Amino acid sequence: MMNYFPDEVLEHVFDSIASHKDRNSVSLVCKSWYRIERYSRRRVFIGNCYSISPERLIARFPGLKSLTLKGKPHFADFNLVPYDWGGFVYPWIKALAESGIGLEELRLKRMVVSDESLELLSKSFANFKSLVLVSCEGFSADGLAAVAANCRFLRELDLQENEVDDHRGHWLSCFPESCTSLVSLNFACLKGEVNLGALERLVSRSPNLKSLRLNRLVPLDTLQKLLMRAPQLVDLGIGSYVHDPSSEASNKLKHAIQRCKSIVSLSGFLEVAPRCMSAIYPICGNLTTLNLSYAPGLHGNKLTKLIQHCRKLQRLWILDRIGDKGLGVVASTCKELQELRVFPSDPFGAGNDAVTEEGLVLVSAGCPKLNSLLYFCQQMTNAALITVARNCPNFIRFRLCILDPVKPDPVTNQPLDEGFGAIVQSCKRLKRLSLSGLLTDQVFLYIGMYAEQLEMLSIAFAADSDKGMLYVLNGCKKLRKLEIRDCPFGNSALLEDVGKYETMRSLWMSSCEVTLGGCKTVAEKMPSLNVEIINESDQTEFNLDEGQKVDKMYLYRTLVGHRKDAPESVWIL
Amino acid sequence: MEGSVAYDSDLNLKATELRLGLPGTHEEQQAVSNVRNNKRPCVENETAPPPKAQIVGWPPVRSYRKNNSQPVYIKVSMDGAPYLRKIDLKVYSGYPELLQAIENMFKFTIGEYSEREGYKGSDYAPTYEDKDGDWMLVGDVPWEMFTTSCKRLRIMKGSEARGLGCGV
Numbered sequence: 001m002m003n004y005f006p007d008e009v010l011e012h013v014f015d016s017i018a019s020h021k022d023r024n025s026v027s028l029v030c031k032s033w034y035r036i037e038r039y040s041r042r043r044v045f046i047g048n049c050y051s052i053s054p055e056r057l058i059a060r061f062p063g064l065k066s067l068t069l070k071g072k073p074h075f076a077d078f079n080l081v082p083y084d085w086g087g088f089v090y091p092w093i094k095a096l097a098e099s100g101i102g103l104e105e106l107r108l109k110r111m112v113v114s115d116e117s118l119e120l121l122s123k124s125f126a127n128f129k130s131l132v133l134v135s136c137e138g139f140s141a142d143g144l145a146a147v148a149a150n151c152r153f154l155r156e157l158d159l160q161e162n163e164v165d166d167h168r169g170h171w172l173s174c175f176p177e178s179c180t181s182l183v184s185l186n187f188a189c190l191k192g193e194v195n196l197g198a199l200e201r202l203v204s205r206s207p208n209l210k211s212l213r214l215n216r217l218v219p220l221d222t223l224q225k226l227l228m229r230a231p232q233l234v235d236l237g238i239g240s241y242v243h244d245p246s247s248e249a250s251n252k253l254k255h256a257i258q259r260c261k262s263i264v265s266l267s268g269f270l271e272v273a274p275r276c277m278s279a280i281y282p283i284c285g286n287l288t289t290l291n292l293s294y295a296p297g298l299h300g301n302k303l304t305k306l307i308q309h310c311r312k313l314q315r316l317w318i319l320d321r322i323g324d325k326g327l328g329v330v331a332s333t334c335k336e337l338q339e340l341r342v343f344p345s346d347p348f349g350a351g352n353d354a355v356t357e358e359g360l361v362l363v364s365a366g367c368p369k370l371n372s373l374l375y376f377c378q379q380m381t382n383a384a385l386i387t388v389a390r391n392c393p394n395f396i397r398f399r400l401c402i403l404d405p406v407k408p409d410p411v412t413n414q415p416l417d418e419g420f421g422a423i424v425q426s427c428k429r430l431k432r433l434s435l436s437g438l439l440t441d442q443v444f445l446y447i448g449m450y451a452e453q454l455e456m457l458s459i460a461f462a463a464d465s466d467k468g469m470l471y472v473l474n475g476c477k478k479l480r481k482l483e484i485r486d487c488p489f490g491n492s493a494l495l496e497d498v499g500k501y502e503t504m505r506s507l508w509m510s511s512c513e514v515t516l517g518g519c520k521t522v523a524e525k526m527p528s529l530n531v532e533i534i535n536e537s538d539q540t541e542f543n544l545d546e547g548q549k550v551d552k553m554y555l556y557r558t559l560v561g562h563r564k565d566a567p568e569s570v571w572i573l
Numbered sequence: 574m575e576g577s578v579a580y581d582s583d584l585n586l587k588a589t590e591l592r593l594g595l596p597g598t599h600e601e602q603q604a605v606s607n608v609r610n611n612k613r614p615c616v617e618n619e620t621a622p623p624p625k626a627q628i629v630g631w632p633p634v635r636s637y638r639k640n641n642s643q644p645v646y647i648k649v650s651m652d653g654a655p656y657l658r659k660i661d662l663k664v665y666s667g668y669p670e671l672l673q674a675i676e677n678m679f680k681f682t683i684g685e686y687s688e689r690e691g692y693k694g695s696d697y698a699p700t701y702e703d704k705d706g707d708w709m710l711v712g713d714v715p716w717e718m719f720t721t722s723c724k725r726l727r728i729m730k731g732s733e734a735r736g737l738g739c740g741v
Contacts, residue, residue, distance in 0.1 A: 079630050273667075
């Protein structure tokens with residue numbers, strides 16, 4: 001029956017299908033649906049930039065407008081991947097530029113973005129609207145200047161936690177007077193000064209500006225002027241927030257903040273004077289997102305007083321300085337809380353103010369809607385995890401990091417198998433899990449049995465034997481990303497079911513027991529996988545002994561074979 | 574052989590009463606700990622924290638976050654004291670808090686600050702080295718300007734201290 005509908009009708013129907021998964025399914029129904037879907041596809045998400053080539057992407061989706069690309073493996077965030085491993089965006093931009101595709105949006109995560117790439121980007125796509133760079137590196141203010149100068153209809157320039165090489169340069173002044181389309185501007189991660197006058201004028205002529213995140217070097221009086229010019233802001237990132245509460249400047253700021261009745265998201269406070277927080281109270285009642293994880297100066301009473309004003313909070317990112325008591329305040333105030341992230345304020349120290357299992361239990365009891373957690377803590381108990389599992393069965397993301405990597409339950413001295421077991425058993429919608437603490441094979445048995453929706457699992461310093469890994473590979477049918485470090489998993493686990501890896505995006509194993517021979521076997525049996533051995537030691541030649549343990553292995557499925565841009569430290573089998 | 578005593582599960586550690594856990598610890602936990610290879614952090618002594626800083630990539634905190642969240646430690650020296658101390662400037666919200674902390678740290682009192690006369694009432698004057706390398710009296714500039722320009726603190730004592738604030 002569907003054969004008699006003209007293509008335009010089907011296209012119209014497909015337009016309302018937004019999710020990538022659904023569109024992928026649609027394209028598999030039949031040849032004509034595949035054809036119609038590919039021409040009408042506007043947004044593509046590529047989770048591993050080496051799984052496909054830009055040429056094939058362009059060939060299949062000529063109408064592409066928005067591309068999301070991810071490069072380095074997740075553990076690159078923790079210095080486990082050499083800096084020159086790969087993930088270069090330039091070939092993508094070049095291919096897209098040469099193809100005539102009307103790219104409007106580019107979102108990159110963990111990729112290397114050169115100034116050259118940004119320049120090419122800015123000159124190649126007349127309708128380019130949105131650039132989002134998350135945890136990227138390789139560019140400087142020069143590249144940003146090119147984007148500012150050349151992208152006439154730019155709506156979004158969002159720089160999140162990037163390592164920017166060079167902080168000099170007046171990129172902000174490069175936005176032409178004719179640019180009035182900005183909706184989102186985030187330069188919090190830049191260390192250099194911006195031209196304050198240019199910033200004020202830019203904000204003044206951007207009536208659609210909804211999101212503005214400043215860096216540390218934007219002084220208070222500029223902040224006040226910007227807020228006066230943009231009372232329609234929805235998301236604000238404050239850079240420097242240091243003033244004398246009794247001063248005229250502070251009064252003016254209070255007045256400016258109060259006019260911003262639409263702000264629901266607040267972040268930054270990269271420099272903060274805690275006693276000035278009362279100026280913020282008037283807008284706290286509207287906040288749904290609050291990120292104070294870069295404000296170590298804010299703690300104790302000043303912090304809890306602020307939180308007590310935030311009754312509508314749904315997402316809170318905070319430092320562990322808040323302490324268990326502070327989390328108790330969160331629990332009693334923030335009944336709508338869905339996501340909590342507690343970061344360590346001092347990753348290497350004793351962490352006197354750090355949080356323990358008590359804080360987490362309090363939050364789980366007070367915030368029944370909690371579904372996403374990242375929690376760095378001093379210790380955790382099985383009893384606490386069991387309670388949390390009972391209080392919050394809705395977890396989608398559960399990431400626990402006990403600062404001491406093999407710490408058992410301090411009360412019982414037992415491994416934390418039962419606690420995590422309770423989490424996976426109770427949280428039927430769990431998609432992402434990170435484990436820590438003392439763990440045996442048992443916890444993996446539970447994960448394999450109960451974590452049916454699990455897509456991403458991170459394991460460190462855990463398990464006793466290959467069985468642990470096998471439980472997971474056999475049990476978790478929806479597993480997409482598995483990353484393992486410092487576990488006693490060897491070849492028999494790795495080789496048990498090599499076909500499984502084709503159903504996943506990637507597998508990372510470092511400081512485990514797999515050998516070169518084992519990795520070679522995977523590569524031989526599965527030509528659809530790239531098996532990369534990363535060797536950062538000083539030896540110029542890889543030791544060709546098959547029995548040699550491999551320091552780091554990263555394998556991923558791909559349709560385009562071995563990549564050509566690997567550095568010397570990476571050997572693709 | 575001796576080096577792997579803590580990790581070799583074949584040795585009957587219970588019999589020799591060499592245990593990794595507290596008395597009464599479940600057998601299983603000991604066996605578990607023993608399997609860890611020597612790349613694991615050292616857990617011979619339950620009470621000593623493992624050397625966290627030596628494990629690459631642990632705790633799993635993004636480098637960006639690590640680089641941007643570190644406390645601003647500065648050295649604090651006091652004339653006559655045998656060793657220096659370090660404090661995190663970010664923790665204090667103003668001069669009174671900072672000076673109180675230093676007084677507690679070195680067990681002395683600083684005296685009253687006035688713009689005209691510096692610190693009156695004690696033998697000490699808190700000074701700091703600024704970005705230009707000059708030694709300045711603590712308290713003259715606004716707090717936020719101080720925190721961004723202060724490189725180290727020195728509590729001066731005696732005649733040197735009294736020389737400051739005398740209508741210079």
